Amino acid sequence: MRSARTPLRVVGIVAALLGLLFALQGLGLVGGSFMTGQRLWLIIGIVLVVLGILVASGGLFRRDPPRGR
Numbered sequence: 352m353r354s355a356r357t358p359l360r361v362v363g364i365v366a367a368l369l370g371l372l373f374a375l376q377g378l379g380l381v382g383g384s385f386m387t388g389q390r391l392w393l394i395i396g397i398v399l400v401v402l403g404i405l406v407a408s409g410g411l412f413r414r415d416p417p418r419g420r
Contacts, residue, residue, distance in 0.1 A: 363407025370399025 376386040377393025386392040 359409065360407050363403045363405070363409070365403070366406060367400050367403030370396045370401075370403055372396070373399060 372381065373386065373392050374396025375381045376384055377389055377391070377396055379388040381387065
């Protein structure tokens with residue numbers, strides 16, 4: 352049986368990777384988009400990376416609730 356935390360990990364990793372792409376576009380290191388060189392997308396990207404890491408790590412390190420007696 353698969354872990355119920357797997358979808359949470361996947362969402363967190365995808366969000367972090369998209370955030371990295373947005374940040375790189377905001378810095379102007381990845382071209383070809385309206386987001387290239389825009390500071391707003393750098394900030395959005397950084398926030399998305401942090402949130403993605405938090406979601407993924409919460410999925411990795413969340414403890415199971417204590418069992419009843």
